[in-house]
Amino acid sequence: xxxxxxxxxxxxxxxxxxxxxxRVRETMAADGMPPGxxxxxxxxxxxxxxxxxxxxxxxxxxxxxxxDLVAITVDEGIAGYREETLRAATAxxxxxxxPHRTGSFADLFGGTLDRVxxxxxxxxxxxxxxxxxxxLTILARDEGADCxxxxxxxxxEAQSVLxxxxxxxxxxxxxxxxQPGQRGFLPRFKPLREIPEKEVxxxxxxxxxxxPMPECPYRHTALRGEAxxxxxxxxxxxxxxxxxxxxxQRTLARGxxxxxxxxxxxxxxxxxxxxxxxCQACRLLEGGSFRPVRHR
Amino acid sequence: MRVELPDGSxxxxxxxxxxxxxxxxxxxxxxxxxxxxxxxxxxxxxAVAAGDDEIRLVRISHGG
Numbered sequence: 001x002x003x004x005x006x007x008x009x010x011x012x013x014x015x016x017x018x019x020x021x022x023r024v025r026e027t028m029a030a031d032g033m034p035p036g037x038x039x040x041x042x043x044x045x046x047x048x049x050x051x052x053x054x055x056x057x058x059x060x061x062x063x064x065x066x067x068d069l070v071a072i073t074v075d076e077g078i079a080g081y082r083e084e085t086l087r088a089a090t091a092x093x094x095x096x097x098x099p100h101r102t103g104s105f106a107d108l109f110g111g112t113l114d115r116v117x118x119x120x121x122x123x124x125x126x127x128x129x130x131x132x133x134x135x136l137t138i139l140a141r142d143e144g145a146d147c148x149x150x151x152x153x154x155x156x157e158a159q160s161v162l163x164x165x166x167x168x169x170x171x172x173x174x175x176x177x178x179q180p181g182q183r184g185f186l187p188r189f190k191p192l193r194e195i196p197e198k199e200v201x202x203x204x205x206x207x208x209x210x211x212p213m214p215e216c217p218y219r220h221t222a223l224r225g226e227a228x229x230x231x232x233x234x235x236x237x238x239x240x241x242x243x244x245x246x247x248x249q250r251t252l253a254r255g256x257x258x259x260x261x262x263x264x265x266x267x268x269x270x271x272x273x274x275x276x277x278x279c280q281a282c283r284l285l286e287g288g289s290f291r292p293v294r295h296r
Numbered sequence: 297m298r299v300e301l302p303d304g305s306x307x308x309x310x311x312x313x314x315x316x317x318x319x320x321x322x323x324x325x326x327x328x329x330x331x332x333x334x335x336x337x338x339x340x341x342x343a344v345a346a347g348d349d350e351i352r353l354v355r356i357s358h359g360g
Contacts, residue, residue, distance in 0.1 A: 003340035005328070010340060048356070155357075201331055201356040205338065215355075228357065232328045 002202055005239035013206045020203045024056050024191045033189045034147050036066035040189075041145035043136050044071040044100070046089030047213055049151030052204045053192055057149060058096040069096075072139040072148075074132050075104035077112025081214050088210065103139045105131060109285060117218070125222035127284065134281035137186055137272060147187040155197035157190075158242040159227040161249040166223065171275060176253040185264075185273050196242060297347055299323060302330060302355035312347035319345055320353070330355055 002011045011019065034040050042057060044050045054071060061067040071093040075082055086102065093100035106112050109131060117124040140148045164172040192200055204210050219225060234241040266272070267279035278286065299307045299319060309319055316339060320327050327341040330353040334345060345351060 001338045001340065003342055013338070198328065198331070198356055202338070205331065229326075232326050235328045236326050 002199070004199075005235070006196075006243060008239075013202075016199065017203055017206055020195055020199055021056065021059070023194050025060065027194050028060070028189070028191050031189060033187070033191075034067065034149075037068070038066075038146040039068040039070065039144055041070050041072045041136070041140035041143055041148045042098070043148060043150045044073050044089045044093060045151075046073065046085035046087070046092065047151075048201050048204045048210055049153055049156075049192060049197075051088070051092050051151075051209050052200050052207075053149060053151040054092060054096060054098065055204075055207060055209055056191065058098060069098045070143045070145060071098045071100045072136060072143065072145075073100065073102045074135040074139070075102060075106075076128055076132060077105050077114055078216065078218070079112075079114055081216050084214055088213065092209070101139055101143055103135055105135065108135050108138060113218075121218065122221050124218035125224055128218070130280045130284055134270075134272070134279075140186055145186065147189055149189045149191060151192055151200075152190040153192045153195050153197045153200050154242050154246060155228065155231070157193050158231050158245040159224050161245050162227040162231060163223055164249075166227065173249060174253050174256050176250060193246075194243075297345055297349045297351060299351040300353065301325070302353050310347075311345070313344055315341065316343050316345050316351065317341040319351060325353060329357065 001013050002016050003009075004011060028034075040057065042050070042054050044054055054069070057067065057069060061069060071089070073086065073089045075086055089102075090100060104112075105116075113124065113128050113131070117127060120127075136148055136150075161173070195203075231242060231245065264273040264275055265277075267274035267282055268277045269282040270279060272279045272281070274280075274282075276283070297309050297311065297319070299309055301307060301323065302325075307323060309322060311319065311322075316332050316334065317327050320330070320332075320341065332339055332341060332343075333352045333354075334343060334349050336350075336352075
């Protein structure tokens, strides 16, 4: 059913599902996450990655107990796309009996993504990413969560590394993504970070978790799309590229002597992690397109 | 064989007994980026496609 190109192995549906579940458990154990009794806010967009994530965390919780899950969904305000995935998110949370909280850019920041990107559509994914991260933090804190779990997969991680190279972003390249979060910041976990996107998608199909979803209309404007195409072309020709890119960045971050970026500081306005005096979201919001982030 | 692309369009490929991956390459599709079904069942890209097969490709990435 599936050819795992990096290893050359053929897997049937049952073995692929077992392998995905096993690797997620290993990742969670390796990352020391999250301790029993934790309230975990699961970022649930309604797309395949977050749907699979919620299913897996629900399964692990059912087996071993101890995690108090709450699904949080951000409505960015993308007409013609978000409605369907929001319905899917609601249905997924209900299916697993997990409490579900939704918050919108409009409610949290005073405007939809469609509005803020008018005339700068090429920046849509960048702006959306900054504000979605902020929205997730707000919603998770409102829900009393101890941490946030997101559905980032191996492909996402490799794309981020390449994008940081393409942008010449030394600080992000030299920051160890697996370093424990600093005190006072809501820890974020990525249980799917070792799972290739195709395996996440196949797991979802095997488990009958979703039906085909629409594509985000801004997808084609993103640098991430270029990075994805480049890496996938390399992965096709040189299987294992994605994993090596991610592992290489971690090795680089851990091994860099001198010149290692200082740990993140706190945003002067909202207190969230920031590499400058304000976090990216507050810098963006200061521009006047949205209302300021509410203080807490 | 009849091939349904991720955008829903349909192409006919005049080939028989070739690996699915070759079909995808002919159509300019990277096998890393799609899930493939042959006559309704999931198959790996090194499965062989016959002339009367129906191939369907589903794109796996939808976000930004």
